[in-house]
Amino acid sequence: MSEGETPYVTIEQHPTGLVTWRERKKQATREALADAAWKLACEVGPENVRVDDIAAAAGVSARTFNNYYSSREEAIFAQRIRWAEEFLTVVHSRPGDAPLHDTIAGALLEVRGRREPDKATIRLVAATPAMQGEYLRHSVMTEFALAEIVATRTGCDQLSARVVGGAYALAIRAASEYWLRDDSDLPFTDFLRTALDRVAPAARGLEASVRASHPHREADSC
Incomplete structure (x- = not known):
């Protein structure tokens, strides 16, 4: 590294920044799932919404969905x-x-x-x-x-x-x-x-x- 050059530091080297980034990412995922669940409920009716459909619409896996919500109803209502x-x-x-x-x-x-x-x-x-x-x-x-x-x-x-x-x-x-x-x-x-x-x-x-x-x-x- 040449003199005066700003050192390149990844986010992993900043514990405080990493936590903040993770929390923002988790919140964004939670909101994306809630938005997808509500939209699907409005389109096809709450009783016809599947967890797999909510997860797919939010761009995550069904397993990830279960990390945030215990049921489709909870996700639908979250919005x-x-x-x-x-x-x-x-x-x-x-x-x-x-x-x-x-x-x-x-x-x-x-x-x-x-x-x-x-x-x-x-x-x-x-x-x-x-x-x-x-x-x-x-x-x-x-x-x-x-x-x-x-x-x-x-x-x-x-x-x-x-x-x-x-x-x-x-x-x-x-x-x-x-x-x-x-x-x-x-x-x-x-x-x-x-x-x-x-x-x-x-x-x-x-x-x-x-x-x-x-x-x-x-x-x-x-």
Whole structure:
């Protein structure tokens, strides 16, 4: 190597860079599988989608598919729940002392308002019993995630966090169901905002209860 020449270093010689590259590659593969699964479900119906077809459409093997998803239903539904990851990112970006309802409702409306769902397509996919089961499974996961947010941001007990977090999860589910039944052009966020408004008193009441039970906590944060 001549003097002043920049040494050629492969990515394998940079452990940190290699991990980052691998994670990006894994995420890209996961998303490609989810996109392929959703597209196939829309084209031929969820019940007619095969794992081999999803893998082939994503350019990977069926074995690789099994490294990312446990079933075709999970892969099909994965494309529809990307909003959940975006939601958590927005929530974590909000100040820790922001009002609970403003944080959760604001983040939900922001994320769900970015892209209007295709109602006709979702109706088609949601009509499949297996997909209904996957939807309920993810609803439970969403409920626990919301309960954790409530507990972390208020410092309340686990039961209260589960109740209020469950109320937010139910608001999302109810808004989705009524939006799917509706034949007007009203956006999903209109239904979601109405449902979330019904949960606001519970969230504010919980915060008031925690402040009354732990008066020193608010003083310490000042």
